[in-house]
Amino acid sequence: MKIFKSANKAQTGQIKLLTVVISLLILTLSFSKNAMAQEKIQMVRLAKIKVNPLQLDKYNSALKEQMTTAIRLEPGVLTYYAVADKSDASHITILEIYADTAAYQSHIQTTHFKKYKETVKDMIKSLELVDVNLIAAAKKPDF
Amino acid sequence: MKIFKSANKAQTGQIKLLTVVISLLILTLSFSKNAMAQEKIQMVRLAKIKVNPLQLDKYNSALKEQMTTAIRLEPGVLTYYAVADKSDASHITILEIYADTAAYQSHIQTTHFKKYKETVKDMIKSLELVDVNLIAAAKKPDF
Incomplete structure (x- = not known):
């Protein structure tokens, strides 16, 4: 049961990290898209x-x-x-x-x-x- | 003498008129020259x-x-x-x-x-x- 909990915690940590990484990626893409639009508008x-x-x-x-x-x-x-x-x-x-x-x-x-x-x-x-x-x-x- | 005076007056009148006409001509030419200079400057x-x-x-x-x-x-x-x-x-x-x-x-x-x-x-x-x-x-x- 303890082992299961630890695994669960580790998984939750990984999911949180993944969420942060994906959010940063979306934010970066969104900014560079805006910059391109600004240049080309x-x-x-x-x-x-x-x-x-x-x-x-x-x-x-x-x-x-x-x-x-x-x-x-x-x-x-x-x-x-x-x-x-x-x-x-x-x-x-x-x-x-x-x-x-x-x-x-x-x-x-x-x-x-x-x-x-x-x-x-x-x-x-x-x-x-x-x-x-x-x-x-x-x-x-x-x- | 009277006739001479009249002729003189008439001449003076003509000279005055001529002076006005020439002045206007110079003024007009000067303005149009300025206008051309403005356009071309x-x-x-x-x-x-x-x-x-x-x-x-x-x-x-x-x-x-x-x-x-x-x-x-x-x-x-x-x-x-x-x-x-x-x-x-x-x-x-x-x-x-x-x-x-x-x-x-x-x-x-x-x-x-x-x-x-x-x-x-x-x-x-x-x-x-x-x-x-x-x-x-x-x-x-x-x-």
Whole structure:
């Protein structure tokens, strides 16, 4: 009977140890999963667009309207920078940052985005979308 | 004598009118020149860099250090975004905004920029610098 009790105690000890180990394992996995999610959550993209030079002013107006409206109305649209090559202003690059892919999927369903797409569809000669990861951003306050 | 006086008055009137017109012209030209200078003052650039994939971690560390130091120490260095293609993290694009070309010229003479250049010189496979104009930027506050 005593032997049985000792065995039982030893078993209970082992079970307790095992529970602690498993709990720590789950906690570690959960933390590293969160860390990975944190790193990967934003959706960042470079859009490289060649516009019909004869329609550049109209295109730029439509682009500006789309950008400012999306930033104003959509919580998940975070940042846009649109630049044009000095050597050829019809070669445009847009840096786009969304909170996550869901925010982007929601964005392309909005009235203002659909209006932009419809307005510019015959102005665009080529469009290349490059998915990127943000290595780092550094800015002066208020920039 | 009376006729002469009248002619003189008329001439004086014309000269006054001419002076006003010329002054307005100079003022208008001066304003539009300022407006153009305002638009063109910032220097914006895309740096397209291909890095030796075996040295990518070291390169990214050096790049981050250069970016954060320049933003912290140099009044004329305004914005950096560095992104890496998802399909190939060794293909890097950096959006750089300086207050003006003088700020950029001063930047490339700094100790931290020279240290970065020296550190990465054997890590870089190709470097393309594309001067661009900012069409528009739109951001959430604090982004």
